[in-house]
Amino acid sequence: MRARQPGPARGGLLGALRRLLPMVLACALPLTAASGAEPEAVRIATTAFTENGKAAIGGVAFRVQQEGWLAAQLQQRGVRLEWLPVAGDTGATMNEAFAGKRIDFAAYGDLPSVILNAGGVRTQVVVPAGRGSDVFLLVTPGSTARSIRDLKGKRISVHRGRPWELGLRHLIEDNGLSVGDFTLVNMDIKPGAAALATGKVDALFVLGGDALEDRGAGRIIWSSKGKPERKMRAELWGRRDFTQASPALTQLVVTAWLRAQHWASLDANREAFIRDGTRAGIPERVVRRAYDDPQLAWKDRFSPLYDGLVYWHYREVLAFARQQKLVRKQLTAEELLEPRFVDAGLKELGLSNYWTQEKQP
Template sequence: MSKSLFKVLSVSGLLLLTGNLYAQSLKTIRIASPDLTAGTQHAGGGVVDVLYSKKWVEQAFAKQNIKVQWYFFKGAGPAINEALANDQLDFAFLGDLPPILGKAQGLKTQLLVPTSRGGTNYLAVRSDLNVKQLKQLKGLKVGILRGTADELSFVAALKSQGLTTQDVKLVNLDFNAVNAALAAKRIDASWGPARFFALRDKGLVKLPVSTRQLNGVGASQGVFLGRQQFIQSYPKETQLVVDQVVKGLHWLSLEQNHVPQIALFATQASYPALVYARELHGVNLKFLYSPRFDGYYLNNLQQKIDLTQAQGLIKQKIDIKPWVNTTFVNQAIRNLKLNEFWKDTNQYEYLKK
């Protein structure tokens, strides 16, 4: 054997060994979610609560002695983006705006699984104010956590009525702070998901407008994403995680789990079960929890990117084709033999027919 060939083989062997050692060095998988709880337990809503409570991801990696660490952020999307930027997380469950902002800021992520779509948002107004439509918000204080899906949904809803955020006085508050501020009458209104039902039942707010009344304008959607470097380094582990996410979405999509998921969400988040029962009443669960990157989801994603840019929240365009990675979710659907379970949708099918 020539010396030059020996060197090539030696270097190749060293690279292969290094690659194997690197692949074997994975000891922990770090997953993040906004913390939506009103109590002492952690809650992320939807598939997060399913996976976190049932420990399916932990069980999937038990034989490999790989630990799974969950991180719940009160600062929601903005705080999670910061952690991703510092390589402190591997995966995250997020609403629609934070991933867009992160991508525009240079975060190297890939969208792996749609986790929700068509989520209803509501205008919550202090009960002592006579506000019945969005146009009446002009000049009022609206509490919202900036940089989150709630903000983008609110922007879209305002735009549908010929308004912008410049027409209101935005106050940056986290989810629990918004509830407290409404109760104390320090703000006039807010915009967000079903958690406001708890305040309405106490007579503190009215809910005069929702995205359902706006024909779906401002409806939110969620996504499970990963750091590109992790995905490229650990494709098998990524696939196993995505399998569990799709398994969780399947559990949520089953009509027989309609009541159990309401109980689960209420337990995790410490909100009354009636809040979630109202939110899910008459909802097409297979549509809400479909993991498919279909026409409906991708069109809405592009619209949200365009809206974010039009509002000046990002400066550059984002090409969704290289950003969306369908490989793992499509394989997960095949692995779980769910090819015929969710259909592709191209229109608003949130409510049951």
């Protein structure tokens, strides 16, 4: 393994994302826009895991799938609902599918989506996915480090170009340090965890830190719990030419997501939602621990509001992508966020005042 100093990655995920961007810019308008006819199918991609030997989806998307409301509504219009479960390198896979117009919606992270849009393949957030996901800094169980300041001059594994990379940059800056104070090693979660276990790196910055600590792979010395402005975000994104050509179908998808997020937010459904989280093979104690954040109400975890926190987050992501030379085109948060479908859906469901707006940090 070779340690990489921080700087723009030339290959791997970022290289793949960049190569995909120009693929369909010269394509003609989709059939729906040209003819006014509705498409044969609505296609939604979401992250996946293996369950009983088959690809399966979880979280809010699983609730949409299990409830069946969206599939029934589309069927009434003669339109199929197709799911694309994606495991592994989700960012590159979903970006490629968007670029090739093989999907219409995808539930995935912020940074790959920004890179896609900067290259000219336009998508927008059609449903914000709550208050974000937690990120973690872990060291070996025997390490004496208690904070990132104790890791100055050490090696930290983080997968560049993935949505949680910004969280590490924020953590470094919050502690009055600079990226140059560390050696950042570009690895995905599994090889990064293996490198931590064998002492090839001194720390690991990842998602899913609770599960890693539970199995003894590391010790958490920092997490974003209790820090809404430091969490990673993954949303439901829609391909802009599809949402513009088929607003009625887009509204059905958004309303289905709102129904699912409202269902998950109810205290009466909390246990069922947690049990769903164990389908990926994660012990229930770890799922419960992952949702343990005393400063975040259960209901607010599933807020779909385009509030000050959401706009602030995307301004931060865009600035980071430009600073790191991951993108060249200047974008704005307003270009990426499309609230009209959520506004209409909340009104239709009588939920306009259900969730509380979060202020900008």
